[in-house]
Each structure stands twice: as structure tokens, then as C-alpha cells.
Amino acid sequence: MSEITKKSLTETVDLIKKKEIKSEEVTNAYINNVKKGKKLNSFITESFDNALSKSKIFDAKPNYETLLPGVPLAVKDLFCTNGVRTTAGSKMLENFIPAYESTITTKLWSEGAFLLGKLNCDEYAMGSSNETSFFGNVINPVKENTVPGGSSGGSASALAADLTPATIGTDTGGSIRQPASFTGTVGLKPTYGLCSRWGIVAFASSLDQAGPMTKTVSDCALMLEAMSGFDPKDSTSIDRKKENYSKKLTKNIKGLKIGIPKEYRVEGMPNEIEELWEKGKKILKEEGAEIIDISLPHTEYALPTYYIVAPAEASSNLARYDGVKYGFRSSKGSNLIEMYENTRSEGFGDEVKRRILIGTYVLSSGYYDAYYIKAQKVRQLIKRDFDNVFTKVDAILTPSTPSAAFKIGEKKDDPISMYLNDIFTVPANLAGIPAVSVPVGHDKNNLPLGLQLIGKPLGEQTLLNLAFSMESKSNFKQDIIKWWEK
Amino acid sequence: MSIDKDKIKHTAKLARISIDKNKIESLSKDLSNIFNFIEKLSKINTDKVNPLTSILDHSLRTREDKVTDGGIRDKILENSPNKNEEFFIVPKVIE
Numbered sequence: 001m002s003e004i005t006k007k008s009l010t011e012t013v014d015l016i017k018k019k020e021i022k023s024e025e026v027t028n029a030y031i032n033n034v035k036k037g038k039k040l041n042s043f044i045t046e047s048f049d050n051a052l053s054k055s056k057i058f059d060a061k062p063n064y065e066t067l068l069p070g071v072p073l074a075v076k077d078l079f080c081t082n083g084v085r086t087t088a089g090s091k092m093l094e095n096f097i098p099a100y101e102s103t104i105t106t107k108l109w110s111e112g113a114f115l116l117g118k119l120n121c122d123e124y125a126m127g128s129s130n131e132t133s134f135f136g137n138v139i140n141p142v143k144e145n146t147v148p149g150g151s152s153g154g155s156a157s158a159l160a161a162d163l164t165p166a167t168i169g170t171d172t173g174g175s176i177r178q179p180a181s182f183t184g185t186v187g188l189k190p191t192y193g194l195c196s197r198w199g200i201v202a203f204a205s206s207l208d209q210a211g212p213m214t215k216t217v218s219d220c221a222l223m224l225e226a227m228s229g230f231d232p233k234d235s236t237s238i239d240r241k242k243e244n245y246s247k248k249l250t251k252n253i254k255g256l257k258i259g260i261p262k263e264y265r266v267e268g269m270p271n272e273i274e275e276l277w278e279k280g281k282k283i284l285k286e287e288g289a290e291i292i293d294i295s296l297p298h299t300e301y302a303l304p305t306y307y308i309v310a311p312a313e314a315s316s317n318l319a320r321y322d323g324v325k326y327g328f329r330s331s332k333g334s335n336l337i338e339m340y341e342n343t344r345s346e347g348f349g350d351e352v353k354r355r356i357l358i359g360t361y362v363l364s365s366g367y368y369d370a371y372y373i374k375a376q377k378v379r380q381l382i383k384r385d386f387d388n389v390f391t392k393v394d395a396i397l398t399p400s401t402p403s404a405a406f407k408i409g410e411k412k413d414d415p416i417s418m419y420l421n422d423i424f425t426v427p428a429n430l431a432g433i434p435a436v437s438v439p440v441g442h443d444k445n446n447l448p449l450g451l452q453l454i455g456k457p458l459g460e461q462t463l464l465n466l467a468f469s470m471e472s473k474s475n476f477k478q479d480i481i482k483w484w485e486k
Numbered sequence: 487m488s489i490d491k492d493k494i495k496h497t498a499k500l501a502r503i504s505i506d507k508n509k510i511e512s513l514s515k516d517l518s519n520i521f522n523f524i525e526k527l528s529k530i531n532t533d534k535v536n537p538l539t540s541i542l543d544h545s546l547r548t549r550e551d552k553v554t555d556g557g558i559r560d561k562i563l564e565n566s567p568n569k570n571e572e573f574f575i576v577p578k579v580i581e
């Protein structure tokens with residue numbers, strides 16, 4: 001079973017349940033790949049000993065009644081893991097060892113999975129290329145010298161390179177969907193409140209949502225089923241019955257109405273993306289869905305709104321890093337204030353400092369109404385756009401990103417052009433609605449491209465079904481040559 | 487809108503971040519560009535729109551005021567960069 005790491009999560013779970021392969025064999029196969037995959041820099045911390053001992057415990061007394069029996073999983077290093085350092089990709093937390101476990105990872109472990117390692121990400125999840133991490137750039141396995149997207153870049157890279165059978169990321173403005181699109185994988189941002197935020201290093205609390213990143217849509221349904229659900233420890237968690245997404249998954253999408261928003265046809269978008277969008281429309285139509293032209297008139301304001309709301313919340317959330325209770329402390333400074341200032345100056349990277357300054361500025365006296373309140377009002381209008389169209393359609397189809405993966409360093413010195421990466425993904429975060437990126441084709445350089453499906457609040461099942469149908473008809477084939485093993 | 491050097495210094499003070507003198511210039515340029523981009527919002531009339539403060543239908547839950555956790559002083563102190571057996575240690579505050 002040398003090709004076990006090529007299999008989907010669902011197939012691996014089936015093989016374990018049928019006793020055709022042992023958890024320890026699966027775990028060893030992935031550990032082997034991680035060891036050979038160092039060039040990708042997708043792991044910050046390896047938990048091989050933990051994974052091996054947990055796999056042996058599983059094999060000695062297997063429980064097949066769980067969703068993820070005996071499966072090793074690497075997770076984004078933004079999820080706190082009890083006793084395993086959690087860095088958020090920052091020097092500030094380089095040596096931080098949580099004394100608690102995030103709700104989501106707790107749920108995954110209670111479904112039979114165990115930790116394989118912690119995955120690289122942009123510092124505090126602020127970035128779209130995984131170039132802001134204190135632990136270095138992550139490389140896209142699809143092509144050398146290319147970014148994997150961000151902020152969940154380590155997650156996307158490790159998944160596409162077969163270093164983990166599935167993974168989880170977080171998505172504040174596109175941080176799951178954009179890297180999924182860049183690496184030819186599936187990534188879903190759930191409805192705000194579906195997955196608990198407890199124990200996740202906070203970036204922008206009204207936008208942050210964790211979600212699955214997987215090789216197939218079936219895997220995505222399985223992971224979402226395992227990680228979602230009510231949590232009394234998160235005051236924004238939605239209290240509702242748990243869904244059986246994987247059991248209900250179907251390719252039957254007959255009669256569903258799919259909106260095509262004209263505002264997502266942006267200037268300078270490559271022809272290939274336009275063609276990909278057409279391909280998606282055609283597939284859904286052939287499968288029995290009805291395609292309807294719609295308008296989301298405030299789309300162009302989503303990104304400017306996001307770049308007020310997200311930094312404002314970040315500046316408040318990151319105020320906690322003061323060098324006192326945990327994390328890095330500067331040795332410079334003669335009094336408390338200087339200690340704070342030097343700690344935060346040396347502990348945070350450039351992009352994080354930039355966003356804290358933007359956030360502090362828009363919340364400061366005299367500017368609060370003009371920027372922050374204004375942005376919250378426009379956010380209301382953006383949400384209303386979606387409320388209006390969802391009286392007419394069941395889901396919306398758009399490209400996931402305005403371009404394919406770009407070269408490392410290409411956009412690093414131009415914040416605005418980097419921010420524009422998230423132009424299609426940010427609206428769903430502002431409106432708190434679910435969205436999934438599905439790989440559908442390649443560009444002329446053979447880089448993968450994804451399409452995004454945006455759904456109604458708690459419409460994850462409909463999105464998964466549409467994605468499942470699109471996946472089965474798109475003939476997308478991931479053809480990665482493992483150049484990093486040479 | 488331009489974010490000049492004085493505004494950068496003032497905001498950095500509020501955010502408790504010391505900024506390297508050599509970096510103020512480029513930071514001022516970056517932030518000015520970002521604010522020019524953000525300015526787009528002033529084009530929309532929002533006089534009759536309520537700010538969106540939460541996208542959830544329910545208001546934030548409260549819980550009964552009872553202890554659910556605690557007694558983990560040592561665990562909490564473990565991650566501190568400077569502590570003794572009972573306290574976090576910081577530079578002297580009171581002369």
C-alpha cells in the first residue's frame with residue numbers, strides 16, 4: 001500500500017475500517033512524505049512521536065464507529081494544541097505552548113484523528129501568499145518558486161503534496177479558498193458561527209471562520225461534519241442540530257437556481273478565468289441547474305470595507321501581545337511602556353504592524369465615524385445585496401481568485417496588489433455566509449484554477465452538492481511532479 | 487488622504503509599537519496608498535443605513551456566573567517570559 005498517501009481521506013478511512021490497512025502504516029507513510037517534503041517548508045512543528053504512539057494505540061484497540069478512525073492530520077498553526085507549541089507564524093509566539101486544546105481540534109481527535117504536525121501560515125493569518133510568516137515562505141508543490149496562497153498556505157501546500165490526508169485552515173477574507181484555488185484542492189469557509197472559534201488565535205473576530213481543506217468534495221463533507229457544531233465556549237456559535245453532510249451528499253442538483261453576478265467580471269481578469277467560469281456554468285446547467293444573471297451592486301466596496309473592519313478588529317485583538325503573560329519580550333527599554341513598544345516592534349512582522357496601525361488609526365478619536373462606522377454601514381449594504389439575491393437563487397457561482405498562483409516575491413512590496421487577490425472571497429466573510437472553492441481547470445501555464453460557490457446562511461449542504469456535481473464533471477486532474485523529493 | 491510622518495508617529499504611540507526612524511517614510515507611503523484605496527467608501531451615501539455590528543440573528547449568549555475552570559496558576563505562568571513562583575514580573579512601574 002505504498003500509494004496510500006495518494007488516496008483521498010474518504011478512501012483511507014474506508015481502508016482502515018475494512019482492516020485492509022493499519023493506522024500505523026498510514027501514519028508512517030505520511031511521516032515519510034513530510035520528511036521528504038522539507039523544501040516546501042509547509043510544517044512549522046512536527047508531531048511524529050505523538051502520531052506514531054496514537055496510531056499504535058488505535059491499532060491495539062480500534063474504534064471504527066468514528067468519522068476519522070486512526071487518521072493522522074496536520075493542522076494550521078493557528079489552532080491551539082495542548083502541550084504542542086502554537087506560533088501563528090509569528091516570532092511573538094515562537095515559544096508559546098498552550099495549556100489547552102481548541103474546540104475544533106478536540107472534535108477532530110474525538111472522531112479518531114490525531115495530530116501529525118502544525119502547518120505554516122502567514123503571520124497571524126495576515127497575508128495572501130504565505131510570505132509574511134516568521135518561519136519563512138511556503139512553496140506551492142504545483143510549481144517551484146510559486147506561492148501556495150495564504151494565509152493557510154502551509155495547509156494547502158502540505159495537502160496538495162500528500163503530506164497530510166486532509167487539513168483545516170481559517171478564513172477571514174479568503175485564507176482557505178484562495179490557497180485551495182492556487183493548489184488545486186477543495187476549501188470551504190462555513191457560515192459564521194458553524195465552527196467554534198474557541199482556541200484559535202484571533203485575527204478579526206467578526207470575520208474569522210475555520211473550515212476544511214481537502215483533496216475531494218466528499219472529504220470536505222466528512223471533515224466539516226467532524227469539526228462543526230455548537231460550542232458554549234464561543235458566544236457566537238450557532239446552537240443547532242449537527243448535520244450529516246457526507247451521508248446527504250448527492251450529485252442531484254436538478255432545479256437549483258444559480259446566480260451569476262455581473263460585478264465579478266473585473267477589469268484585467270485573464271481570459272482563462274472567464275472561460276473557466278463559462279465551463280462551470282455549462283456543467284451546472286447540464287446537470288439540471290438553472291443559471292440566472294444577478295447583481296450584487298456593492299461588490300466593489302467589499303475590499304475597502306474589509307480593509308477597515310479587519311485591521312480594526314486585529315488591532316484590538318493583538319493588543320494582548322504585551323510581553324507580560326506569554327510570548328516574546330524584548331530585552332530593551334527602561335520602563336514598562338518602552339518594554340511594550342519594543343516587544344511589539346520586534347515581535348511582529350511588517351504586515352502585522354501595518355495592519356495594527358491601520359486599525360488603530362481608523363478606531364482613533366476623530367476618525368472612528370468616518371472610517372469604522374462608515375465601513376460597518378457599507379457592510380450592512382453588502383449583506384443586504386446577498387439577502388436580496390438569495391430570495392431568487394440558491395447559490396452563486398464566481399471565480400475563486402482573479403489570477404492563478406503567482407511567483408514568490410512578485411507582489412510582496414505592493415500591499416494593494418496583494419490585497420486584490422481576495423476580491424472575490426472577501427464578500428462572503430463580510431456577509432457571514434458559506435463559500436467553497438472547487439478546482440475546475442488549469443491556466444496556460446498548467447497552474448490550477450478554482451471556482452467559488454457562495455451559499456445561503458447554513459446552506460453548506462447545497463454548496464457541497466453543487467461542488468460534488470461540478471467536481472465529477474469537470475475532469476480536473478491534479479498532475480503534480482514531486483520535484484521536491486529529488 | 488495622506489498619512490504623514492506625524493500621523494504615523496502618533497498612531498504608533500497609540501498602538502504601543504516603536505517604529506524604526508528609517509521605516510517611517512515607506513510606512514507613510516504604504517498607508518497613504520491603502521487609505522486612498524479605502525477612501526472609495528465615501529462615494530456611497532449611507533445616511534439611512536444602520537451599521538452592521540453582528541451578522542448573527544441571535545444576540546450574544548450569556549452564561550450563569552459560576553466557576554468552570556481555574557486553579558491552574560502554574561500552567562498559566564509557564565508561558566510568561568519573566569515570572570517568579572506566583573507573579574508575572576514587569577519593569578518597575580511605581581517609583
